[in-house]
Amino acid sequence: MSHSTVPRSTTEEGTPEQLPVTSHDTTGPREGRRAGRLSPRLRFRRDRVLILMTLPAVLLVLVFNYLPILGNIVAFQDYDPYISDNGIVSILNSPFVGLENFQRIFEASAFWQAVQNTLVLFFIQIVVFFPVTILLALLINSVVRPRVRAVAQAVLYLPHFFSWVLVIAVFQQMFGGAGMLSQLLRQHGHDGLDIMTDPHTFAFLITAQSVWKDAGWGIIVFLAALASVPQDHYEAAAMDGAGRWGRMWHVTLPALRPVIALLLVLRVGDALTVGFEQILLQRDAVGPDAGEVLDTFVWWNGVRNQDFGYAAAAGLIKGVVSIGLVLTANKVAHLMGEQGVYKK
Template sequence: MSHSTVPRSRAEAKRKTPGEKTPVASGDVTGSEDKRPSGRLSLKVRFRRDRLLLLMTLPALVLVLLFNYVPILGNVVAFQEYDPYISDNGVVSMLNSPWVGLENFQRIFADSAFWQAVQNTLVLFFLQLVLFFPIPILLALLINSVVRPRVRAIAQAVLYLPHFFSWVLVIAVFQQLLGGAGLLSQLLRSHGYDGLDLMTDPSTFKFLVTAETVWKDAGWGIIVFLAALASVSPDLYEAAAMDGASRWRRIWHVTLPALRPVIALLLVLRVGDALTVGFEQILLQRDAVGPGAAEVLDTFVWWNGVRNQDFGYAAAAGLVKGVVSIGLVLAANKVAHLMGEQGVYKK
């Protein structure tokens, strides 16, 4: 028969005749023309697929642009002798303020008060990195080892509660405990010793600030690490226990490797925030211990810009701080990549 209706074998069906095209299934909405040679979807297809999600993020994107990126244009005053009283319009004031070039930066690098603020900022950062950063990890491991869920929830709530306190309330609590008329001083006097006032002692101020930060914000870190611990499969702990691993061995070989990506990410963010060590917290206690012990870069910028009305000088100091912070983020993220972790962004 010239026109056989008998179906071809599988081998013959797979064999295409010259010029024959492979039909595209009706369910394949992308088609071969919408795919890159690597197999990834094109930007047009991904935009059409995720358009609703992009629309949902649009308000947040507008807020970030208005309050985070547009103010960057104001850094031009670091190169000017900015006078905000030229006009009621800030843009007009920037356009009409005299240009001084790098004069403000030369003043900064020759100012001993600026270098004292840099030193205090770095000392506080390293203290908080060494003393504050490991504490949420240790507390998260401790809470995670509690068997009873109710006890675990109560402990987590108690530790997280200070995160909602304002710095005014936190400092007031420490004043009642460690101040000249505080509980510790009264206890020492009742036993025949001299009282002490740690709240006005410049030599212990850096440790006081670190203790306040630990008490207030350790609960937030606990939640982050507990969320990471929740993703660890219990089978790993059971397998390690069957192999004879003790509790500490299970923590070292199972728990800590599971926390390593989160630790790397938070460490990168913490290093990027190294030059910001708590503006409100330190400003409230600056007068009690003096600027020599409490002046950091943020309070230095505020004091010179807002109090002394030297806006160009303060803007130059803030710009130096921002550039150094970007460098620290990039360097810390590179270290995270060398450790095999993702960091803030992928390679």
Template sequence: MSHSTVPRSRPEAEKTDRTPAASGGATGSAGRRSSGKLSLRTRFRRDRVLLLMTLPAVALVLLFNYLPILGNVVAFQDYDPYISDNGVVSILNSPWVGLENFQRLFEDSAFWEAVQNTLVLFFLQLVLYFPIPIGLALLINSVVRPRVRAVSQAILYLPHFFSWVLVIAVFQQLFGGAGILSQLLRQNGYDGIDIMTDPETFKFLITAQSVWKDAGWGIIVFLAALASVNPDLYEAAAMDGANRWRRMWHVTLPALRPVIALLLVLRVGDALTVGFEQILLQRDAVGPGASEVLDTFVWWNGVRNQDFGYAAAAGLIKGVISLGLVLVANKVAHLMGEQGVYKK
């Protein structure tokens, strides 16, 4: 016979069969730790191109976000920027006052008034503003025709590109003393109203402006989360007899829960920043008693009054509180079973 059918001996066969596996195992274990994970050196060599691509972004973040943190040292000084043209020299030569600026803050009634206004605006925007993009995203997602859905999303998203000057001008034309609403009331025998200068309704006015301007921006995030929901889940729920509301409650909202938790944590971390430019443009119309928040308080004392150390102390307190709120909100997200900003 031309082809040999004589079988190999058992030791020889086992030796031949073990050779590739042994060599492959030796090669694979060279780049792995005993735990089975890739070593740091191996991962660095694998991802070196991606790491090089991120270096410019990391440099920008370090330069414009982390390096300025060192300037918070002026909160413990009687900082005078006119000592030298060099800011670093001014910091080094300014006298130290320790905790004097913080003591002044805690004794300043205007500071506590700014804190109160900031917290009131935050809770109003959290309760009234945060759920609106979720509801609008669910409403747009339920529209069957793609053209109607695209047009609706574009209309809601358009105000995000408007500046606060334009947004306030639009509200002035609608709710100001000579606005459309006031003119309609006068034409029907009622007294005109000027919501734009009413300190009692200012917090609701600020919230309405934020909703009109930025609700469309939040819709995009929730629509992207809805697009990832498996349609088979809706079909299975419909076959089990679930109507539209039950499908939304048991399928749609659980799919949105991780995104809602993440955005809620970020929103809580941004609690003490309630719109600097928006409020500053309307500060003179309603007075500082109703409109002063921490950001405008820092600007007024630091830029206008040239009390830089005092303003820096207020800004530092705001930053520490915001960091604490992020950590607490992220812990709550972990207790709810969500990832939050970072994993455990």
């Protein structure tokens, strides 16, 4: 009698039996947490070349931007730089006066006049400068021929490389008392016009100079944003019946909105800095009542009058207010759905 036996390792059909396989995870909880990210040592080894490349720039920023912040202690002193040839020794030996410099600033009418002039210039420039740069960017972007577009952009961009001395000299030849406009008016029987020394139009003069010099620089960012807009969006809007103005309103401007929000936040943070060199060169022509801003106020009191503690206190107030303006403007950008300078 024959007996058929089935091996334990095979099934009735003769195929090998699949035994259950148990996997044993040899990694512990710490290794499991680190599986998705590298340790700081490995990251440093991976990025050491990039770190070495950026190290000089970081050192420059630390030395020239952050280390001088320690000098703000001068705002709380009656600082005398002539105590010693070493500036650190002068700071350590200058008498501490507490908040006396700040009290003098808040009681000075010249300071509040400088604040008023600064804010007026900022609001005029923010209302005029941004629309002009956006309109110029849209105009250049609408030019079909690339060569014409490149020439127009170069012509608008060129004044950015001019110094403020040259820019003011050009405006003097155009709008000064002996300028072309004044001579043209005299030739037609009218009185001459000297805009360069008129304190009532000084804010608009400063804004016009800034637009002529830096509008070409400002449109670069907007042109870069426009270049990233897919052409499919314009084609889809055209198929939906949108004309040129409709495509600009529904496609172009929404694409520029994040860039506009970012630049506005940065501009608001720079609101109290409206052009030191530009205004200093023209301050005496219109007088301090119209031409004094916070930067020239700090320079005049700190450098010319040698009241370094007083000027440092004014500069410190300006810095603190500027930080507050940046944070406020960035919060407004978040409420509008934009990223701003940093994310939430």
